[in-house]
Each structure stands twice: as C-alpha cells, then as structure tokens.
Amino acid sequence: MADPVLPLFVYGTLRSGQRNHTHYLGGHCTRIEPAVLAGAVLHQGPGYPYAVADPDPGRRVRGELITVRPADFARVLTALDELEGCRPDGTGYYVRLRRPVIVTAHGERVAAWVYLAGPELSARLRARPAPIPSGDWVDPA
Template sequence: MSAPGLPFFVYGTLRPGEVNHGLLLRGRTLREEPARLTGAVLYRGPGYPYAVEEPGGTVTGEIVTPLPRDYARLLAELDRLEEYAPGDPHNLYERVEREVEVTPAHPAAGR
C-alpha cells in the first residue's frame, strides 16, 4: 500500500490523452512525467491491462504527482475505478510501492 503523498505510476487508460486521465486526473496534478517500471510486464486481461512482475520486463507509463489537496480523494476515486478495497482478498489489483525510472520526454518531430 502506498504511503500518503507518494506519486502514482499510471499506465493504460490513466495515461495522458486517455479517457480515465481526462475524467480523474486532468487539473488535479502537480506533475506528470514519462516513466518506466522495470521488472514488470503488462498482462492484457479480460477487458483491461494490468502490470505483473516479470524479470527483464518493462512497463511504460507516467509518474503522476497529485495536488496535495486532492490526494486522498483522488486515491479513493482511483481505488473505486480499479475496484480495489484495502485488504480484500478478491482484489484484482494490489496497490504496491515500487521504484520507477523517470524518462526524458521525447520532443515532437517537426519539419
């Protein structure tokens, strides 16, 4: 479980430009930085992807730092989206603390 105030690593529909980013994160973050999680891969489950630990794998996403005033409410909303309840053995996801590598943004190509 993440300690209060830690940023979130997001992938899938929570990434910038995706539907759940617009619904839940837009306007509620201090920073959004490209990042990657090593030692994991995306498993494309029934209807949604999720990260699973796998040596040698990499998941690309973003580190999202919420505005402090929105942190608790945003975490609760993300938990509802993921149908996550702390301690529930039926969770499809687990919220865990992991180190990720922030990667440089790629400038847009132009002519």
C-alpha cells in the first residue's frame, strides 16, 4: 500500500535555504510554512541535526511544513527515505513517522511525515548528546 500524501516536516538540511533543499525539494513544493513539532528534542549531529521523541509536550522542534505537489510526492518521498537512511523495517538511521505538527501562523495541527532519529543513529550518538535549546537548527540561539 502506498504511503498517504501528507506534508513533510523538515528541521535541518531540507529547510529552505539549506544545502539539501534545492536538490531534493526544489520545484516540487506548493507551500512552505513555519511549523513546530511538539514532544521532540533537537540535537546537533555531525553536520546535520536529528530529532528524538520526548514525553514532554513542551519540548519543541522548529522547522517547516512542506507540501509537495501530489504528482511528485512518491518520487520525492523515495528520494528522502534514501537520503535519511530510512529502511522499511525501521532499523535505519532515521525512521519516518506520521506526527501532528503545529503551523506557526495560525496554530492548526496538521498530520505530517517527520524523520526522527532511528535506532542506528541514536546508538551512534547516544554517548555525546548535544541538544539545541532553542529547538531550531537554523537559529540555535
């Protein structure tokens, strides 16, 4: 069964103006809006961030909600899964999960695909966590 067409919540190198945005998302987006993922903590990885779920809904990751043109969705999602090392069995670098995201401009909750650190990445970086207090990789202050 095909994955449902949902917007993507991105918080690192796929955000507008960041190094992977143009290559993977350029020309495929119909809307880009500031958004927040509640119940997650953002960490500084080796040149890219990673988010992990957190039981505290007050912990937040800031990013963008990106709507991909439906005709391009399956191709874009496949490319992003590859980029993120996302494996169908959930053992990869990242796992892609359906999560509620809050659109900053009007507070609406929207279901979106989110890449969170998977077991492989978490195990590799567990010894040296580097949380980003602001929850924003682009503006960590």
